[in-house]
Structure formats: C-alpha cells, structure tokens
Amino acid sequence: MSSALTGFLPYPIVQAPMAGGGSVPQLAAAVSEAGGLGFLAAGYKTADGMYQEIKQLRGLTSRPFGVNLFMPQPDHAxxxxxxxxxxxxxxxxxxxxxxxxxxxxxxDDGYDAKLAVLLDNPVPAVSFHFGVPTPEALQALRRAGTLTLVTATTVDEALAVERAGADAVIVQGVEAGGHQGTHRDLSETDGCGIGVLSLVAQVREAVALPIVAAGGIMRGSQIAAVLAAGASAAQLGTAFLATPESGAPAVHKEALTNPLFxxxxxxxxxxxxxxxxxxxxxxxxxxxxxxxxxxxxxxxxxxxxxxxxxxxxxxxxxLWAGQGHRMARELPAGQLVEVLAGELAAARTALSENPAQGGAL
Structure with a gap:
C-alpha cells in the first residue's frame, strides 16, 4: 500500500466527491473522522462557495480530507x-x-479561481475530473503540501496522468455512478467502458502511480478485490449517498433501493x-x-x-447511481466506514486462509 496515498488513512476507503449536493461537509467530516478520506465536491459551486464549505469542514474535523475540481471543457458542442x-x-x-x-x-466551472483558493488555503488532497491539470498546477499544489489525484477511465488516460506529475490516479470503471471522468468526450465510445477490476489490473501494469479504484464498490469484499488487483485504496460514492449525512434529496436516497428502479x-x-x-x-x-x-x-x-x-x-x-445501488445501506457514514473496514478485514483473512478462493472476492 502506498504511504504517499494512504499513510494518513487508517482505512483505504475514499468517499467519492458527488457534485450536485451529495458531498456536503457533514458527510466528508463523518467519513474522515471514522478513518476514511472524505471529499468535498467543488463542481458547480463558486470559488467562494467552495471556500465556505472548506471552512465548515475544518470546523467539523481535524482529519485529512479532499476537494474535487472539474477541469474546464473545450467548446465542441x-x-x-x-x-x-x-x-x-x-x-x-x-x-x-x-x-x-x-x-x-x-x-470552465470557475476552475482558475478555485485553484487559486486551494493554493492560498491548502487542503490535504485535491482530485480532478474530466481531464488532466497542467504539470505546473500539480507542482504548485505539491509545493503547498497537497496530494493530487486525477481520474482516468483508460490505460492511455492513466499514462497521461502519470506524465503530468500527479501523485495518484483514480481508476474509474464503467460501473461507477455519476459522470464518467473521461479526458475527452467521444460519442463513439459511449457504453464501451472497462470494468473496474480489469481496468485496475491493466493500469497497474502500465503506470507506477498509486491507484484508487472506483466503480460500483459497495462492500468490503469488493474493496479487498480491487486491492488484490493492485489498487492502494477504493473510492465509493453510491455507498455513501444513502447515509443520513449525505446532502442528496430524500427521494434520490429512497430510489436507490426502490424496486421501481x-x-x-x-x-x-x-x-x-x-x-x-x-x-x-x-x-x-x-x-x-x-x-x-x-x-x-x-x-x-x-x-x-x-x-x-x-x-x-x-x-x-x-438519479446518479452506480451499478451496485441495490446494495446501499442506510447507515450513518462513520458507521458505514467501520462496517466496510470490518468486511475488508474478514475478506482478507478468508483470502489468506484460502488462497484458492481469491477469485471469489
């Protein structure tokens, strides 16, 4: 497990930043306090709105947390x-x-202004979606003491993340809820994404960066599986969407397990x-x-x-949701982290006692 990525985390569990209201300070604080890495979503917010949420989060926890930025988009419409x-x-x-x-x-989602705030008021981690920041931006964040992570949905994108100088890559499988973090939006690739386990294994062979695996992960046994495939941590979004601390509307939370969907x-x-x-x-x-x-x-x-x-x-x-949405549990976020950690430990123990069972995780 990479100390650069998980050295300050008791558990290799990252709460995905869910733009649109799900990732509120209360959720990020609860996850971080329980030993995971909570994330705020700066997407669709103003720079000041992001800053105010960071201040609020710092008042709720002294544990490490992260902030996610959307990259500016080219005008191809x-x-x-x-x-x-x-x-x-x-x-x-x-x-x-x-x-x-x-x-x-x-x-541009106010990208430059948000980046300036994060350089003036550094946070422990910053992740990027929809593209790769410039090497200069990543270096500036590193000098400020911030760990940088960038989403990739293919091996080529992961290689681009490594070349740019990020500290880690978030490998997002096609199972993930919400937006695919592709670096270029190509309509001909719609529906052609790779599953998280296969993608983690492929990226592990191609880059030396620590990997955070994302995509449909809802149980500790699935975290064990992506760790065995080469990831250093797992990122979960839908699993935390149903928690009381999530800012998602009640109707969205209920829909996750509603048999109508x-x-x-x-x-x-x-x-x-x-x-x-x-x-x-x-x-x-x-x-x-x-x-x-x-x-x-x-x-x-x-x-x-x-x-x-x-x-x-x-x-x-x-109603953004990953493929594992029916497995959502209405637990407090901190308790969910503890349950996931317990399931992860049990899965690792089972694997060590029965190595031939590894493929069943």
Missing part, C-alpha cells in the same frame, strides 16, 4: 443540436412550470456527458436524443432538475 434538444425539452419546462436554462452559462444506464440526457443513473422516465424519453454537449446540456436542464427535486418527482431527476 453543436449549437444547432443543443437548440433541437431544447425544443424537445419544451414540454418538460411546461410540465414543471419553469424555464430552460441558458446553455451558454460557462465552460431496477437498473442503471449511461446517459447524456441530463448533462450532455455520459453519466450513470437510475433509469427513469426522463432518461428513457430524452437519453436517445441528447447531444454530446457538456456543460451546455447541464445548464439547459438545471431548472428542470431543480423543479423535479422540489416536487419530489424521481421520474424527472438525475
């Missing part, structure tokens, strides 16, 4: 395709009695980028027609998603 999609969503706007959002509301699917319906969520009415009706246009579609549908959440209408919300 076809305005005509976005316009056609907006026309298709007109009925949704009428139903929820709201206006569609402005698709031209910004592409039997499966997940990668979709562009809500944001224009592939993201895994529970299959609901909105996803079924609009997913096949959503263009590859992020964050344009995200901005466009934001008022619809907010109106659906306010109305408690799970059929109109982005």
């Amino acid at each position: 076809d305005p005509a395709a976005v316009g056609v999609y907006a026309h298709q969503l007109a009925g949704e706007a009428a139903w929820y009695e709201t206006e569609l959002g402005d698709p031209d509301s910004g592409r 039997v499966r997940t699917e990668l979709t562009r319906a809500f944001s224009g980028r592939p993201a895994r969520g529970l299959v609901n009415r909105f996803l079924r009706e609009h997913g096949p027609y959503a263009p590859a246009a992020y964050p344009d579609v995200h901005h466009l549908t934001a008022p619809l998603r907010k109106a659906a959440a306010k109305a408690g209408d799970a059929q109109g919300m982005a």
Whole structure:
C-alpha cells in the first residue's frame, strides 16, 4: 500500500466527491473522522462557495480530507443540436412550470479561481475530473503540501496522468455512478467502458502511480478485490449517498433501493456527458436524443432538475447511481466506514486462509 496515498488513512476507503449536493461537509467530516478520506465536491459551486464549505469542514474535523475540481471543457458542442434538444425539452419546462436554462452559462466551472483558493488555503488532497491539470498546477499544489489525484477511465488516460506529475490516479470503471471522468468526450465510445477490476489490473501494469479504484464498490469484499488487483485504496460514492449525512434529496436516497428502479444506464440526457443513473422516465424519453454537449446540456436542464427535486418527482431527476445501488445501506457514514473496514478485514483473512478462493472476492 502506498504511504504517499494512504499513510494518513487508517482505512483505504475514499468517499467519492458527488457534485450536485451529495458531498456536503457533514458527510466528508463523518467519513474522515471514522478513518476514511472524505471529499468535498467543488463542481458547480463558486470559488467562494467552495471556500465556505472548506471552512465548515475544518470546523467539523481535524482529519485529512479532499476537494474535487472539474477541469474546464473545450467548446465542441453543436449549437444547432443543443437548440433541437431544447425544443424537445419544451414540454418538460411546461410540465414543471419553469424555464430552460441558458446553455451558454460557462465552460470552465470557475476552475482558475478555485485553484487559486486551494493554493492560498491548502487542503490535504485535491482530485480532478474530466481531464488532466497542467504539470505546473500539480507542482504548485505539491509545493503547498497537497496530494493530487486525477481520474482516468483508460490505460492511455492513466499514462497521461502519470506524465503530468500527479501523485495518484483514480481508476474509474464503467460501473461507477455519476459522470464518467473521461479526458475527452467521444460519442463513439459511449457504453464501451472497462470494468473496474480489469481496468485496475491493466493500469497497474502500465503506470507506477498509486491507484484508487472506483466503480460500483459497495462492500468490503469488493474493496479487498480491487486491492488484490493492485489498487492502494477504493473510492465509493453510491455507498455513501444513502447515509443520513449525505446532502442528496430524500427521494434520490429512497430510489436507490426502490424496486421501481431496477437498473442503471449511461446517459447524456441530463448533462450532455455520459453519466450513470437510475433509469427513469426522463432518461428513457430524452437519453436517445441528447447531444454530446457538456456543460451546455447541464445548464439547459438545471431548472428542470431543480423543479423535479422540489416536487419530489424521481421520474424527472438525475438519479446518479452506480451499478451496485441495490446494495446501499442506510447507515450513518462513520458507521458505514467501520462496517466496510470490518468486511475488508474478514475478506482478507478468508483470502489468506484460502488462497484458492481469491477469485471469489
């Protein structure tokens, strides 16, 4: 296990940063206090909003934690395709009695301002999604004492992360809930992702960086499996989404185990980028027609998603969830960390006593 990544963690458990409201300071604090690594999600927040959450989190725990940033996105969207999609969503706007959002509301998510805050007020860890920061940015964070992690969904992306000089790579399998952290959004690769176990093994042979494995992990036995495959830690998002400390709406938490929602699917319906969520009415009706246009579609549908959440209408919300969502447990976040750690220890013991059983983990 890499001391650079897990030396300050009692348990190799990372709480995934879930943008959109799930990763609140209370959740990150509870995970960190229990011996994992809690994360705040700075995506879709202002730089000041991120800073205020960091201050709040520091008031709740003295343990290490992390902050996640979205990389700025190139402008490859076809305005005509976005316009056609907006026309298709007109009925949704009428139903929820709201206006569609402005698709031209910004592409950089305030990245430079957020990075400046994190250099002026360093935090223990910073991770990046949707691309690779410049080597200069990673070096500046390292000089500030911050551990840097970057998401990769392929071996080539992991190699790019290593070349840029990050301290660790988050290897995200196709099972993961929410947005796939691909470095380039290529529509021809939709649905062609690699499972986390296979991807971890491939990345382990290609790069020397410590690996954090992400994708559908809900049990300690699965953590044991990715560690055996070469990871130093596991990142779990959906597992923490159902906890009382999570900031996700109650209707979203309930949907994770609601038998009405039997499966997940990668979709562009809500944001224009592939993201895994529970299959609901909105996803079924609009997913096949959503263009590859992020964050344009995200901005466009934001008022619809907010109106659906306010109305408690799970059929109109982005119900991000990984493939293991039915295994969600409504435990306090700190208790969940302890349960996962116990399951991990039991799985390791079973493996050491019965090496031939390793493939069953």
